Amino acid sequence: MFMSDPDDRDGWQISILRSSFSFGQDISETFNHTNGIRFISRAHQLVMEGFNWCHEKNLVTIFSAPNYCYHCGNEAAVMELDDSLKCSFLQFDPSSNSGKPHVKPKRCDFFL
Numbered sequence: 001m002f003m004s005d006p007d008d009r010d011g012w013q014i015s016i017l018r019s020s021f022s023f024g025q026d027i028s029e030t031f032n033h034t035n036g037i038r039f040i041s042r043a044h045q046l047v048m049e050g051f052n053w054c055h056e057k058n059l060v061t062i063f064s065a066p067n068y069c070y071h072c073g074n075e076a077a078v079m080e081l082d083d084s085l086k087c088s089f090l091q092f093d094p095s096s097n098s099g100k101p102h103v104k105p106k107r108c109d110f111f112l
Helices: 025-035
Strands: 012-014 021-023 040-042 051-054 059-062 076-081 087-092
Touching (some): 059 076
16 A cells, blocks of 8 residues: 555556556455454645545545645644544645755646
8 A cells, every 4th residue: 555545446446547556445445354443544645725534534645745835725634632542633734935056946837
């Protein structure tokens, strides 16, 4: 599951970007059950609200970089767990461009 993304389709699939794989709710549920965990927490995929539950709360994606690359306008989030492992999220508004480095941006088709 490392470096793969959740998907609405069951099973393993080639990702939309065709650079890795995606996995469905059935894979998340099987993984959680086999390993005796409630959910998977992952962090390498941009989500606009800072965090996103999917697969009926079998998986959460957390993204902690607000306004990623000074371009995306996304919120960031941090997940907190209390003593009973109940989770909550702190969300952060997108950062302004005021601290943006003075470099000429390169075109990156990934964000188009």
